[in-house]
Amino acid sequence: MELYNTNRLDKDFYNRNPIVVAQELIGKYLCKIDNDKLLIGKICETEAYLSDNDEASHSYRGITKRNKSMFDDAGNIYVYKIYGIHYCFNVVTEAKGIGSAVLIRAIEPIYGLAHMQINRGKINKTKELCSGPSKFAQAFSIDLSYDGNSLLDSKIIYISDMGVIAKIGSSARIGISKSTDLMYRFYEAGSQFVSR
DNA sequence: TATTCGATGTGCT
DNA sequence: GCACATCGAATAC
Numbered sequence: 001m002e003l004y005n006t007n008r009l010d011k012d013f014y015n016r017n018p019i020v021v022a023q024e025l026i027g028k029y030l031c032k033i034d035n036d037k038l039l040i041g042k043i044c045e046t047e048a049y050l051s052d053n054d055e056a057s058h059s060y061r062g063i064t065k066r067n068k069s070m071f072d073d074a075g076n077i078y079v080y081k082i083y084g085i086h087y088c089f090n091v092v093t094e095a096k097g098i099g100s101a102v103l104i105r106a107i108e109p110i111y112g113l114a115h116m117q118i119n120r121g122k123i124n125k126t127k128e129l130c131s132g133p134s135k136f137a138q139a140f141s142i143d144l145s146y147d148g149n150s151l152l153d154s155k156i157i158y159i160s161d162m163g164v165i166a167k168i169g170s171s172a173r174i175g176i177s178k179s180t181d182l183m184y185r186f187y188e189a190g191s192q193f194v195s196r
Numbered sequence: 197t198a199t200t201c202g203a204t205g206t207g208c209t
Numbered sequence: 210g211c212a213c214a215t216c217g218a219a220t221a222c
Binding site for chain 2: 047049056057058080082083084085086088090103105122132133134135138173174175176177195
């Protein structure tokens with residue numbers, strides 16, 4: 001199986017402020033080929049992490065071995081391991097060397113639900129398949145091997161510029177202890193597939 | 197060098 | 210509601 005380049009979001013989309021990209025990613029479709037199976041999900045929850053004045057951002061204290069791809073060019077993928085066991089998937093925003101990104105926190109399963117369930121193991125409720133950053137990563141079998149890849153030219157994963165939603169809500173980001181005053185979490189209002 | 201803590205999810209109480 | 214899995218990076222000593 002092969003992914004056709006259907007309305008793939010281009011570099012200009014990602015090469016902007018992560019707050020804008022985070023909001024505009026809501027409603028877009030993430031497409032992936034996993035083990036010859038097509039997986040599609042509608043992004044319904046994101047968080048922006050900035051390069052400056054954002055203590056919750058991994059880039060806040062500069063480049064490390066783990067976060068170096070967060071400083072890659074716009075449209076690249078930043079995957080990191082959290083709590084020693086789970087993975088989180090980010091898209092890099094702005095120019096190379098800046099260090100900003102958008103975390104994909106939840107998606108609404110659209111296509112390939114059976115395969116997502118296999119990837120998730122025991123889970124059998126559709127609402128639980130992708131309603132969290134590491135749940136979604138597991139459903140789409142995203143691990144560290146995707147860190148540093150690009151959504152602009154990958155043959156197996158990209159984000160498509162299609163789909164519309166009614167309304168976007170915002171809130172503080174989840175699971176952080178610093179910069180909690182920043183309203184950088186965005187979600188599709190009324191969606192049953194967000195993390196909380 | 198040692199300890200603490202996190203952009204989390206699951207299972208048990 | 211709470212403990213735990215388990216690792217990279219920050220912080221403590």
